[in-house]
Amino acid sequence: MENSGHIVKLYGAWGSPFVHRVIWALKLKGVEYEYIEEDLSNKSSSLLEYNPVHKEVPVLIHNGKPVVDSIVILEYIEETWPHLYPLLPADSYDRALARFWIDFGQQKRPTVHAFCGSSKENNEKTGEKMLETLNIIQDQALGDKKFFGGDSIGMVDLYFGWYVQWFPCFEQLAGLQVLNPSNLPKLHKWAMNFKEEPIIKETLYDSKKLLLHLEGIRKKRYMAAQARVL
Amino acid sequence: MENSGHIVKLYGAWGSPFVHRVIWALKLKGVEYEYIEEDLSNKSSSLLEYNPVHKEVPVLIHNGKPVVDSIVILEYIEETWPHLYPLLPADSYDRALARFWIDFGQQKRPTVHAFCGSSKENNEKTGEKMLETLNIIQDQALGDKKFFGGDSIGMVDLYFGWYVQWFPCFEQLAGLQVLNPSNLPKLHKWAMNFKEEPIIKETLYDSKKLLLHLEGIRKKRYMAAQARVL
Incomplete structure (x- = not known):
């Protein structure tokens, strides 16, 4: 005890x-x-x-x-546990940059939610907005680095890490491929690299199971919203 | 140079x-x-x-x-500048609590924006929601402490500090007094204490000038929105 x-x-x-x-x-x-x-x-x-x-x-x-x-x-x-695999850079200015991009992601949650909730019938505007946001993240936060954290995974990588497995499911539900190699070559490469890191790889789900799970959540929310209307 | x-x-x-x-x-x-x-x-x-x-x-x-x-x-x-007037507690757990309440404030921005944008004609729901949020902040973040940071002002106090001068202006525009001594005695007392700290006091605006300024911003936004509709 x-x-x-x-x-x-x-x-x-x-x-x-x-x-x-x-x-x-x-x-x-x-x-x-x-x-x-x-x-x-x-x-x-x-x-x-x-x-x-x-x-x-x-x-x-x-x-x-x-x-x-x-x-x-x-x-x-x-x-x-600061010394075991640091997730933030040592330099204060670089730490501020990392926090800025996490905050940017937080501020864009309405855009992300709209995209993740869209269907094949209403994906045009949400897809455009999502691509705009991902372009900023790719060009200004990632650039030519392997990871947002540089050569190794950092806190910003963990923040955006859901892009590698959850995002493709939402794309499938929305009937759009936004994060693909022709739209976002650098961000797509980042996603491939991130997925291949052993620690990340071993925690990923079976993609089909995850898709069914997310579809189920959406259906439940839709039914709850309908029940409120009725 | x-x-x-x-x-x-x-x-x-x-x-x-x-x-x-x-x-x-x-x-x-x-x-x-x-x-x-x-x-x-x-x-x-x-x-x-x-x-x-x-x-x-x-x-x-x-x-x-x-x-x-x-x-x-x-x-x-x-x-x-960590040693000059620390804004976060020394203990990691207390720092996490401070960050939690700042994040809570960030998550409640839609509620805050709705309240700050409301007028005398549509203040009922926004006022209720705002009071609900302030109650959580008062009861769970502030409690019986003088400041969110304890005996002295900390980062959470600075985060919510706009309540002491901006919030009363928005209340006036909305025709509601939410943060008053009978609704929120502890949070109201906190606001009084915060305003009286010499460093804070010397930076406050003339209240009438601030009210006119915020009213002006609202008018400009309203006219811009109308222009988009027309």
Whole structure:
């Protein structure tokens, strides 16, 4: 019991890209943790107690205390285990740049949500907006580097990492290919490189299963929205 | 010329709450800086060059390099001058909590924007939602502390600091008083305490002038929106 507070635990849910950011960070740093799968349709009392504000995963428990929200957790992991595989550059200015691009991604969430929610019937505008955003990320954040973090994966790579497996599923549902080699050659190459890193590769899902899962979530949301209208 | 790169410069605009966050941080830390006022209706080529993505203030120049976005700038200032008036707690867990509440504020921006844009004719729903959000901030982030940072002002105080002067203006425009002593006694007391801190007090605007300024911005936006419809 004395030691149990020192164990790292992660509350997650299958298919959540936000949880995956944290899984990648812990695995890259080699921090051992216990994973607890939450049923998001029937959330545990622990999750509600640990994250009373958002009631969502991921929640990281360290020394018995909860850290909430994937970006806040990434910063916490970096501060707690700074020397094991650094996720932020050493230089303050480069750290500010990394945080700027994560913030840029956060600010573009309405664009991302619109694209990820679009169907074959209404994909034109959402696809255009998404391509515009990805172009900025490719040209100004990535450039000619292998990873956003330079030669190795950093926090910005983990932030945008969901592009490599979740994004193609949403593209399929929207009936559009935005992140392809002709639209975005450098960002596409980054996605290929990221996927091939051993730590990342071993955590990826079966693509068909993930597609079905995301399709299922969309259907549930659609039905809930219909129920509110009726 | 050799030394000019080491001067701290701040590109700001009169009446911007985001710029004020940075002014407060620099003043609390006693970092000297040159302030450059931008005309947002006719942005300078320097601003566009330093912040090509958002084209907005604040931009902090340090050692000749631009740092952009108020929260990213606050983190940069804290990392660059950590020992002069710390803005984040020393303990990693407490730092994660501070970042969580800033992120919470960011996530609630749609609620804040809706409230700040509402008029006497359509204030009911926006007022309710705003009160709900402020209640969470009061009860879960502030509690019985004098400041979010404890006994002294910290980064979370600077983040929510615009409540003390900008928020009352938006309340007046919306014809509602949400952040009053009976609705939110603790948060109201915090606002009074924050305003009375010498560094904060000396930077506040003439309230009437600020109200007119914000009213002017709203009118301009309304006319631009009408022009798009016509």
